[in-house]
Amino acid sequence: MNRRSLLVLVLTFAFSASVNAAELNIEITRGVDNPIPVAVVPFAWEGGVPLDEDIAQIIGNNLQQVGEFRALSRANMLSMPSEEREVHYRDWRILAQQYLVVGKISRVPGGQMVQVQWEFFDINRERKVLGEVLTGSISQLRDIAHEISDVVYQEITGRRGAFATKIMYISAEGDIGNMTYRLHYADYDGRRAQILLESREPIMSPAWSPDGSQIAYVSFETDLPRIYIQDLASGQRRQVTNFPGINSSPVWSPDGSKLAMVLSKDGSPDVYVLDLATDQLTQITDHPRAETEPAWTLDSRNVLFTSDRTGQPQIYQADLSGGFPERLTFDCFYCAKAQFLPDGVNMVHVRRATRQDNTYSIAILNMQTGRVITLTDTALDESPSVAPNGSMIMYGTTYNGRGVLDAVSIDGRVKFRLPSPQGDVREPSWSPYLN
Amino acid sequence: MGMQISNMFRTAALALTIAGMAACSSTSDTEEMPMETNDTAAADAAAAAARAEQQRMERERMEREREEQAALNTTVFYFDFDVAEFQPSDRETLIVHARNLASNPNRRVRLEGHADERGTREYNLALGERRANSIRDFLIVNGASRSQLETVSYGEEQPAVRGQTEAAYRQNRRVEIQPAG
Numbered sequence: 001m002n003r004r005s006l007l008v009l010v011l012t013f014a015f016s017a018s019v020n021a022a023e024l025n026i027e028i029t030r031g032v033d034n035p036i037p038v039a040v041v042p043f044a045w046e047g048g049v050p051l052d053e054d055i056a057q058i059i060g061n062n063l064q065q066v067g068e069f070r071a072l073s074r075a076n077m078l079s080m081p082s083e084e085r086e087v088h089y090r091d092w093r094i095l096a097q098q099y100l101v102v103g104k105i106s107r108v109p110g111g112q113m114v115q116v117q118w119e120f121f122d123i124n125r126e127r128k129v130l131g132e133v134l135t136g137s138i139s140q141l142r143d144i145a146h147e148i149s150d151v152v153y154q155e156i157t158g159r160r161g162a163f164a165t166k167i168m169y170i171s172a173e174g175d176i177g178n179m180t181y182r183l184h185y186a187d188y189d190g191r192r193a194q195i196l197l198e199s200r201e202p203i204m205s206p207a208w209s210p211d212g213s214q215i216a217y218v219s220f221e222t223d224l225p226r227i228y229i230q231d232l233a234s235g236q237r238r239q240v241t242n243f244p245g246i247n248s249s250p251v252w253s254p255d256g257s258k259l260a261m262v263l264s265k266d267g268s269p270d271v272y273v274l275d276l277a278t279d280q281l282t283q284i285t286d287h288p289r290a291e292t293e294p295a296w297t298l299d300s301r302n303v304l305f306t307s308d309r310t311g312q313p314q315i316y317q318a319d320l321s322g323g324f325p326e327r328l329t330f331d332c333f334y335c336a337k338a339q340f341l342p343d344g345v346n347m348v349h350v351r352r353a354t355r356q357d358n359t360y361s362i363a364i365l366n367m368q369t370g371r372v373i374t375l376t377d378t379a380l381d382e383s384p385s386v387a388p389n390g391s392m393i394m395y396g397t398t399y400n401g402r403g404v405l406d407a408v409s410i411d412g413r414v415k416f417r418l419p420s421p422q423g424d425v426r427e428p429s430w431s432p433y434l435n
Numbered sequence: 436m437g438m439q440i441s442n443m444f445r446t447a448a449l450a451l452t453i454a455g456m457a458a459c460s461s462t463s464d465t466e467e468m469p470m471e472t473n474d475t476a477a478a479d480a481a482a483a484a485a486r487a488e489q490q491r492m493e494r495e496r497m498e499r500e501r502e503e504q505a506a507l508n509t510t511v512f513y514f515d516f517d518v519a520e521f522q523p524s525d526r527e528t529l530i531v532h533a534r535n536l537a538s539n540p541n542r543r544v545r546l547e548g549h550a551d552e553r554g555t556r557e558y559n560l561a562l563g564e565r566r567a568n569s570i571r572d573f574l575i576v577n578g579a580s581r582s583q584l585e586t587v588s589y590g591e592e593q594p595a596v597r598g599q600t601e602a603a604y605r606q607n608r609r610v611e612i613q614p615a616g
Contacts, residue, residue, distance in 0.1 A: 202592035290561035
């Protein structure tokens with residue numbers, strides 16, 4: 001049993017045209033009551049052969065996915081302008097639209113480059129808000145669409161968009177005793193999924209470096225849980241730790257200089273911090289019970305962790321410079337896997353309120369007011385990961401007996417699901433801003 | 436068991452034959468003969484009793500071996516929810532494992548700890564290790580050497596059965612004793 005056959009496949013990272021057949025599709029399970037109406041007109045294309053990607057469709061889907069917007073159906077459009085002089089505000093006011101996006105794509109002479117000229121209008125004020133020209137390869141149309149979505153989102157909400165971000169997640173497929181585990185890399189919406197690692201042994205805890213260039217994860221490929229760091233551009237990877245016992249839960253500090261992790265080399269799991277420049281290892285917790293699931297505070301000076309030192313898992317915070325850890329949660333039977341939102345005030349975590357209520361939900365604790373908001377109502381929610389703009393939290397849950405990925409807005413009002421056709425998917429990890 | 440019964444019959448038949456021979460010779464007119472015969476009969480009875488005792492011990496030994504083998508064949512130990520200590524009813528079985536390891540110093544085993552899927556994955560990884568360690572420590576206290584034992588936790592990553600029922604969870608909260616290389 002311990003000499004299991006093992007296959008580790010590391011694909012070098014590249015933007016290939018081929019799309020993984022097992023990619024996720026978005027399903028909106030809930031939305032806000034009064035979404036903002038936005039019309040995104042199909043972009044004109046002067047190149048003849050149809051394009052692989054429909055930029056306007058992607059922008060519309062992006063805006064709808066986060067639940068705050070409703071994209072106008074093309075069938076209902078009264079006109080199809082592609083630039084400002086073709087826009088008649090009345091056509092859109094009749095349809096009760098608040099915003100309008102138009103654009104056109106043209107080939108840059110000689111080569112595979114295209115130019116995307118797009119404009120954004122406020123219908124009520126009858127004015128053009130902005131317009132710009134983006135240039136890219138014909139294979140980057142989806143990236144251009146996400147970039148435009150980010151700008152539109154920011155113009156309307158005042159917050160930075162996170163459509164051009166990526167996610168990683170783990171899948172497990174196959175029969176008991178004959179499973180294949182994979183680490184995937186995809187757009188935030190699950191599209192363009194690629195496999196970064198495949199193994200017959202479990203893979204866990206994918207994490208991003210703050211600049212998005214490297215990832216860390218736990219792989220059991222040696223039959224033991226060990227931490228690896230992999231460079232996304234080159235595909236090169238190295239084993240970071242090889243201590244007896246558990247080596248798990250790697251998390252980069254926000255300043256990128258350190259890697260927090262869990263090691264049980266001294267008998268029980270404790271939180272350690274590895275200085276990546278000096279290789280110096282510092283023990284942060286020292287307790288005979290389990291200390292695990294480290295997460296950094298925004299200033300890289302404190303580490304949140306889960307400990308069952310009182311009998312049940314609760315969330316604590318330790319100062320890197322020493323001192324007795326401070327307990328942060330008290331009013332739950334099981335509180336674990338904490339992480340701060342970008343505001344540094346709200347802490348997302350997994351919560352089981354009482355012993356009797358046998359459900360694990362994603363919840364937010366406001367550290368200033370002590371108020372708790374429970375965001376989800378499914379039973380087996382875990383592994384929350386926050387979008388870099390703090391607008392949504394992606395997490396793993398179970399639906400119809402299978403692991404799926406859900407995302408919920410931080411106010412709990414908007415939800416979407418990324419189902420996969422086969423196997424279990426779990427442990428989403430949302431990238432930092434990559435642009 | 437079958438062999439033990441046939442042994443008993445053979446012994447009984449032999450005892451009857453000896454007794455019959457003694458009865459026949461008692462017709463002899465010498466004074467000593469009956470005494471001698473009595474002595475022989477007593478000796479024979481003692482021998483038979485000794486033999487029976489030996490057989491009883493043999494039976495018990497075999498029964499013990501059978502139980503021991505059954506204990507050694509029990510390689511999966513189940514745990515209560517969010518509990519790292521093994522169940523008291525597994526004590527005797529684990530003692531047999533410990534003694535077997537003690538008398539086979541070259542034997543090495545790997546203790547694989549698992550958790551059910553409820554709760555967070557990394558906490559469950561820690562829980563699986565604590566379960567494996569609780570069995571490891573007990574085996575050491577009962578005679579196994581630390582160098583014979585290796586532990587690993589799989590947390591909730593390798594369930595024994597699928598499903599979100601209490602029955603499935605019960606089977607997934609476990610430590611498996613596996614042969615180690």
